Amino acid sequence: MWMRKLLRGVAGGVCALVTVLLIPGCTVGPNYSLPAVATENRWQDAKGAAALQPEDVRWWRDLNDPQLVSCIEKGISGNQNIKEAEARVREARALRGVAAASLLPQVGSSAVYNKTRTSSTAGIISELPENLKSEINFEQDFYQVGFDASWEIDIFGGRRREVEAASARAQSSIESYRDVMISVISEIARNYVELRGAQRQLGIAEKNIGIQEKTLSLVKIRWDAKLVSELEVEQAQAQLERTRGSVPSLQASIREGAYRLAVLTGQPPDSLLDELLATSPIPNPPDIVPVGLPSDLLLRRPDLRRAENDLRAAVSDIGASMADLYPRFYLTGTAEPQSAKFTDLFRANSFAWSFGPQISWPVFQGGRIRSNIAATEARRDEALARYRQAVLTALQEVETSLAGYGQYQVERERLALSAKSQSRAVELARQRYERGIKDFLTVLDAERQLSDVENSLAMSETRVVLNLIGLYKALGGGWQL
Known part of the structure; x- marks a missing residue:
């Protein structure tokens, strides 16, 4: 009964005190608002792109390469950098x-x-008679159970600002995780395309080796017939060996790409060799790339969202530091049953308790509090500058990728026409040489130019897709899985 009365009295006192204290309560410090950032209404150079929102955020599916899709899906589930970023999210939460x-x-x-x-x-x-000492109990037991409670009543909002800052940092870690995922996806795609580009160049080299072997055989026949000099034989042999010399480095590049892809997917280096060493074409980019509007980047790119949450946390830190200028209010209480016998420990007359409010207010700190406030305001300004710079960098990356994507497409088309014409030129040069109309240097020069232009075309085809991957990364696509 006495315990119920005590609890009712304490509860009533707490409610009354909290009501009085919360009436003038406020949250000190500035409130966060998204800073204004100027963006254009359209992209400057959007050849092959459209101001549409992507229907499927998994842009790699638009490249129509099942093996690429498989590698990326393995990377999403197995990449160790993604797992590390995921652990940081759990830590921040x-x-x-x-x-x-x-x-x-x-x-x-x-x-x-x-x-x-x-x-x-x-x-x-020691001075007492022995008969009295025998009646004294020199051994004693002491039992005590203690319960203590304290509650800081957040009158000026310092603790709430700390929670705001922690929430913003937790969201920032989520955006960092998404940014890592985008980077891993794009890195897997880049390495895959580079591997297929190296295979394309290897195929060209092997084809040109076949052409040059036929040319060498033709020259040797004419040399045996005393129709040409040994010089022409050596020139044909030299060009063939030059082309053969390019094969080992291309084969090494292919294996290196396969090793990198395996590690990016969280597997041992040799685990994807069987899949990737089989020759496959360079993925074909889509006709139209949906890029949205410049303003969409603020919502889509994780690095911008991370920078915004860092700014949000920095603003909340100002309020948390300003709260140190004001008093802190606490409610504290203890309840401690004490007894020499365990059976008497929870009897009414064994209880000792205390309850009351407490106020703590720093009087002199040597300027520490205001210096801390100035430091948090400076960190807020730093975060604001980083956010604005991140937006400018993001816009520049998209514009650069768009310009490159459009120009590389033009380059690829022109090189394709050049390769077709040069292939025909090799046939004509060989025919004219066989009829004795042209000298052998014309054939060698035509074959060399064919090898160069076909290699240039293969590299251009690779650049087009690599630039497209860079564009998707700059647009912030892929983290919404």
Whole structure:
């Protein structure tokens, strides 16, 4: 009964005090607002692109290469950098929980047992007669159970600002995770396309080796017939060996790409060799790329969203530091049953308790608080500058990728026409040489030019797709999985 009365009294006192304290309550410090950033209404150079929102955020599917899709899906589930970023998200969320706990009452408990014996040969007890000493109990037991509670009432909002900052940092870690995912996806796609580009160049080299072997055979026949000099034989042999010399480096590049792709997907280096060493064409880009509007980047790119949340956290830190200028209010209480006998520990007359408010207000800190406020304001300004610079960089990356994508497409088309014409020129040069109309240098020059232009075409085809991957990355696509 007495415990119920005590609890009702304490609860009533708490409610009354909280009501009085919260009436003038406020949250100190500036409130966050998204800074204004100027963006254009359209992209400057959007050849092959359209101001449409992508229907499928998995842009790699638009390249129509099942093996590429398989590699990326393996990377999303197995890449260790993604797992590391995911762990940082869990850490940030847990730290947000730590900050939020400061808004709630903190309750603790303790238990103590002591057994003591008093000396019968020291002090005043030693002077007592032995018959009296025999009636004294020199050994005593002590039992105590303690419960203590404290609650900081967040009148000026310092703790709430800390929770705001922790929430923003948790969201920033999520955006970092998404940014890592975009980087891993684009890196897998780049390495895959480079591998297929090296295979394309290897195929060209092997085809040209076949052409040059036929040319060498023709020259040797004419040399045996005393129709040409040894010089022409050596020239044909030299050109063939030059082309053969390009094969080992291309084969090495292909294997290196396969090793990198395996590691990017979280597997041992040799795990994808069987899949990737089989020759396959360079992925074919789509006719139209949906790029949206410049303003869409603010919502789509994780690095911009991360920079915004970093700014949000920095603004909340100002309020948390300003709260140190004001008093802190606490409610504290303890309840401690104490007894020499365990059976009496929870009786009414064994309870000792205390309850009351507490105020803490720093009087002199040597300028520490205001210096800390100035530091948090400077960090806010740093975060604002980083955010604005990140937006400018993002716009520049998209514009650069769009310009490159359009121009590389033109380059690829022209090189394709050049390769077709040069292939025909090789046939004509060989025919004229066989009829004795042209010298052998014309044939060698035509074959060399064919090899060069076909290699240039293969590299251009690779650049087109690599630039498209860079464009997708610059647009911030892929993290919405």
